[in-house]
Amino acid sequence: xxxxxxxxxxxICKSGTSVKIECRSLDFQATTMFWYxxxxxxxxxxxxxxxxxxxxxxxxxxxxxxxxxxxxxLTLSTLTVxxxxxxxxxxxxxxxxxxxxxxxxxxxxxxxxxx
Amino acid sequence: xxxGEEDPQALSIQEGENATMNCSYKTSINNLQWYRQNSGRxxxxxxxxxxxxxxxxxxxxxxxxxxxxxxxxxxxxxxxxADTASYFCATDAGTAxxxxxxxxxxxxxxx
Numbered sequence: 001x002x003x004x005x006x007x008x009x010x011x012i013c014k015s016g017t018s019v020k021i022e023c024r025s026l027d028f029q030a031t032t033m034f035w036y037x038x039x040x041x042x043x044x045x046x047x048x049x050x051x052x053x054x055x056x057x058x059x060x061x062x063x064x065x066x067x068x069x070x071x072x073x074l075t076l077s078t079l080t081v082x083x084x085x086x087x088x089x090x091x092x093x094x095x096x097x098x099x100x101x102x103x104x105x106x107x108x109x110x111x112x113x114x115x
Numbered sequence: 116x117x118x119g120e121e122d123p124q125a126l127s128i129q130e131g132e133n134a135t136m137n138c139s140y141k142t143s144i145n146n147l148q149w150y151r152q153n154s155g156r157x158x159x160x161x162x163x164x165x166x167x168x169x170x171x172x173x174x175x176x177x178x179x180x181x182x183x184x185x186x187x188x189x190x191x192x193x194x195x196x197a198d199t200a201s202y203f204c205a206t207d208a209g210t211a212x213x214x215x216x217x218x219x220x221x222x223x224x225x226x
Contacts, residue, residue, distance in 0.1 A: 006157075032212060043203060043216045044158075093157055097212055102146060104214060106158040 006107035023094030029074035030096035119217035136220040138204035
């Protein structure tokens with residue numbers, strides 16, 4: 001199946017710093033990518049839809065100035081957690097949609113710990 | 116919340132037994148998908164069933180969909196220890212291709 005990568009897989013940072021997470025679709029072009037957040041033993045909650053060449057669409061309650069999304073190419077979307085705080089600690093997962101197959105392929109996730 | 120519900124929340128069975136997980140959702144859908152997640156990892160797509168389909172098979176997996184009841188089930192036959200994972204259903208309501216995930220079922224298969 002299609003492969004989506006995320007980098008880094010794990011990051012620990014101090015409170016107040018910004019963290020950038022990359023999501024790449026390795027063998028297909030994705031006009032749409034999605035960013036999810038998952039707390040321990042919970043389900044995935046969609047944060048935003050990343051559209052290539054246009055602004056991201058954020059879900060209700062997600063601060064767009066806090067979670068900056070850039071989708072500059074058909075294979076790369078980035079999520080930047082700005083001025084991270086301990087409550088931002090979570091597992092962040094991206095996915096890329098294969099339009100032809102109507103399925104989303106998920107990255108392996110990035111575990112963020114803010115001290 | 117539009118999140119679907121899954122039951123059971125947790126399921127423990129012995130290797131060789133069948134495992135059945137159920138998913139209920141709230142809105143009309145284009146399709147429903149099942150995913151698997153190993154602890155601390157990303158999600159692996161298992162199977163997609165369209166709203167006009169009632170049953171689908173893939174290897175040891177069998178998925179049913181009842182749109183009148185807004186429910187789906189995932190059956191894993193002849194389970195293996197390697198099937199131990201969390202399983203999520205996700206619905207695509209056709210709204211910008213967004214997926215809405217269920218609460219998940221944690222499956223434990225013991226030897």
